[in-house]
Amino acid sequence: MEPKKTIINYTHRQAGHCESGTTSNLLNFYGHKLSEPMAFGIGNGLFFSYIPFLQVQFAPMITFRNFPNVVFHRSAKYLGIDATVVKKIKDPKEAMDALDRNLEKGIPTGMQVGVFNLTFFPPEYRMYYNMHNLVCYGKEGNLYHISDTVLEDTQVISYDDLLRVRYAKGAFAPNGKMYWINSVPKELDIRAGVISGIKKTVYEMIKIPFPLVGVRGLRWMARDLKKWPRKHGYDKAAFYLGQIIRMNEDVGTGGAGFRFIYGAFLKEAGELFNHAELLETSEMMGKTSNQWREFSYLGARNCKSRSKPVEDYNMLGDMLLKIASMEESVYKKLDKIKI
Amino acid sequence: MMDENSNPVYTDQRYGQSRELLYSYEKDGNYEKTVGFHNEADRITIQQAWDHFNERIAIAREKVLAGKASPIVYFMEKNLVDTLTLSMLAGISLWRVKWHFKPGVFKRLKEKTLQKYADAFNITIEELKKVE
Numbered sequence: 001m002e003p004k005k006t007i008i009n010y011t012h013r014q015a016g017h018c019e020s021g022t023t024s025n026l027l028n029f030y031g032h033k034l035s036e037p038m039a040f041g042i043g044n045g046l047f048f049s050y051i052p053f054l055q056v057q058f059a060p061m062i063t064f065r066n067f068p069n070v071v072f073h074r075s076a077k078y079l080g081i082d083a084t085v086v087k088k089i090k091d092p093k094e095a096m097d098a099l100d101r102n103l104e105k106g107i108p109t110g111m112q113v114g115v116f117n118l119t120f121f122p123p124e125y126r127m128y129y130n131m132h133n134l135v136c137y138g139k140e141g142n143l144y145h146i147s148d149t150v151l152e153d154t155q156v157i158s159y160d161d162l163l164r165v166r167y168a169k170g171a172f173a174p175n176g177k178m179y180w181i182n183s184v185p186k187e188l189d190i191r192a193g194v195i196s197g198i199k200k201t202v203y204e205m206i207k208i209p210f211p212l213v214g215v216r217g218l219r220w221m222a223r224d225l226k227k228w229p230r231k232h233g234y235d236k237a238a239f240y241l242g243q244i245i246r247m248n249e250d251v252g253t254g255g256a257g258f259r260f261i262y263g264a265f266l267k268e269a270g271e272l273f274n275h276a277e278l279l280e281t282s283e284m285m286g287k288t289s290n291q292w293r294e295f296s297y298l299g300a301r302n303c304k305s306r307s308k309p310v311e312d313y314n315m316l317g318d319m320l321l322k323i324a325s326m327e328e329s330v331y332k333k334l335d336k337i338k339i
Numbered sequence: 340m341m342d343e344n345s346n347p348v349y350t351d352q353r354y355g356q357s358r359e360l361l362y363s364y365e366k367d368g369n370y371e372k373t374v375g376f377h378n379e380a381d382r383i384t385i386q387q388a389w390d391h392f393n394e395r396i397a398i399a400r401e402k403v404l405a406g407k408a409s410p411i412v413y414f415m416e417k418n419l420v421d422t423l424t425l426s427m428l429a430g431i432s433l434w435r436v437k438w439h440f441k442p443g444v445f446k447r448l449k450e451k452t453l454q455k456y457a458d459a460f461n462i463t464i465e466e467l468k469k470v471e
Contacts, residue, residue, distance in 0.1 A: 014360045014374065037370075055421065057388065058395075116419070117461065124354040124385050127419055150359055152374070164461070170424045239391060242384040249381040260362035264370040286364035293380075300380035303387045 007138030010108050012147040012154045016261055018133045019071040020045055021149030022110050025135060026072075027081075029108055030184040038190070041265030042078055042197040043071035046258055047204055049213045050221040056171070057127055059243035062221065064257035066204075068112055068131040068172055072179055074200070078193040085179040092167050095176035096159065099136060099144075102180060108137040108147075112177040114168025120148070120155040125250070130172045136162075194269050195339050201262075206331045215328045222320035229313050237313065242303040245296045256296075259289035269339075277337050281330055288326045295319050349386055392419055403470045409445030410470045411436075414460045428459040 015021025020040035076083040089095040114130040138145035205214040228237035263285035270278030399416040
C-alpha cells in the first residue's frame with residue numbers, strides 16, 4: 001500500500017527572519033501580498049534587551065528581537081486576521097495529531113521549535129535556542145514537509161525528530177506551540193496596522209521605564225562593555241563581545257540585529273502612503289544599521305585575537321553609545337509622525 | 340563586504356555551507372536583498388563560540404577519564420547545556436543533578452534515573468555509561 005500523502009500547495013520563499021518570514025508566507029498562501037519587512041514592522045519584531053544576570057551559552061543574555069510568537073500574534077491582531085494560536089499542548093501525541101488534522105483540512109501550520117536537534121539545520125547554528133519558527137505544509141507517510149524560511153529550499157523531517165524539536169526543553173520551551181490562520185478579510189487595513197505597529201515599537205524601545213530594555217538597555221550594555229576587560233580579563237571580555245555580535249549578525253536576523261529589515265519596512269510604508277517623513281526615518285535607520293555593521297566588523301577583530309585586543313574596548317563602548325543616540329533619534333521622530 | 344567563499348574562517352568543513360537572505364542599505368538609499376554567505380564578523384564569532392564549547396568538552400572529557408567527574412558532566416558539555424538547563428531537560432532537580440556529578444554517586448544510580456539522563460541526551464544507557 002502506498003503511504004498516505006497530503007501536500008498543500010504552499011509557496012516557500014526565503015526570508016531574513018524566521019517568524020516574520022513565516023507570517024508573510026502564510027498570508028501569501030491566503031492571497032495577500034505582504035512582504036517580510038511589512039510583517040516584521042506591523043508585528044513589531046524590533047526590540048532590544050540586555051540581561052547581564054541571566055547567562056545564555058555562557059555569556060550574558062542579549063536579544064535584538066521580541067519574544068517568540070509576538071510577530072505573528074500582533075500582526076494578526078493589528079490587521080484584523082482571524083488566527084488561532086495554541087500556546088501549549090501537554091500530550092506530545094495529541095500535538096502531532098492536531099497537526100495531522102490541520103494538514104487534512106489543508107491548513108499550513110506554523111510551529112515553534114528548538115534548533116538543537118533540528119536535523120536539517122546548518123550544524124554551526126545548532127545551539128540551544130528555542131525560538132525558531134517553521135511551517136509544516138505536508139505529510140507523506142512518516143515524513144513531514146517543512147518550509148523553513150531561513151533555508152533556501154524546503155525540507156523533510158521524520159515524525160520522531162519533529163516531535164523532539166517541538167518538545168525541546170530549556171528557556172522559552174516551545175511546548176508544542178502551533179499557530180495557523182483561519183480566515184483573512186478581503187481587504188487588509190495596512191495603514192491601521194502600520195500605525196499600531198510603529199506606536200508599539202516606539203513604546204517598547206524608548207518608553208518602558210526599566211533600564212535594561214530598549215535604548216536604555218543599549219546604553220547600559222555600552223557602559224558595561226567598557227568595564228568587561230578590567231572585570232573579567234581579555235579572554236572572557238572577547239567572548240562576551242562575541243556574544244553581542246553573534247546575536248546581532250547571527251542566523252535569521254537579516255543582518256545588523258534586524259535593523260535593516262525595520263528600515264526596509266519604514267521605506268516600504270513610506271512609499272505606500274507617499275509619506276516624506278517616514279522615508280526620512282528609513283534613511284536614518286539605514287545609517288544606524290550601517291553603523292551596527294561597522295561595530296561588528298571592528299568588534300570581531302577583537303574576538304579573533306583574544307588575548308591582546310586590537311580595538312580598544314572604550315572606543316567600542318563609545319561607538320555603541322553613538323549608535324544608541326542615533327536609534328533614539330529615529331524612535332523620537334517616529335513618535336511625532338502622523339500617518 | 341560579502342565574499343562568495345563559503346568557508347574561509349571555519350575549522351569544521353561542515354560549517355558555512357548554507358546561504359541565506361541578507362538585507363543591506365546601499366549608498367543610494369535603497370534596501371537590497373541578497374542571498375549569500377555570512378560576512379566575516381559573523382563567521383569569526385561563530386567559530387569563537389565553537390572553540391569555546393570544544394574547549395569545555397575537552398576539559399570535561401579529561402576530568403571524566405581521570406575519574407574526577409561522572410559521564411553526565413561530559414554529555415552535559417557535549418550537548419552545550421548548563422546545569423540549570425540539564426535539570427530542566429532531564430526533569431531532575433538542580434541539587435540532585437549536581438550530586439550526580441560525583442563518579443561514586445553515578446555508579447549507584449537507579450536504572451530509572453539513568454534513563455531520564457539518557458532521554459535528555461538522546462542516547463542509550465550503555466552509551467551514557469562509557470566515555471571515549
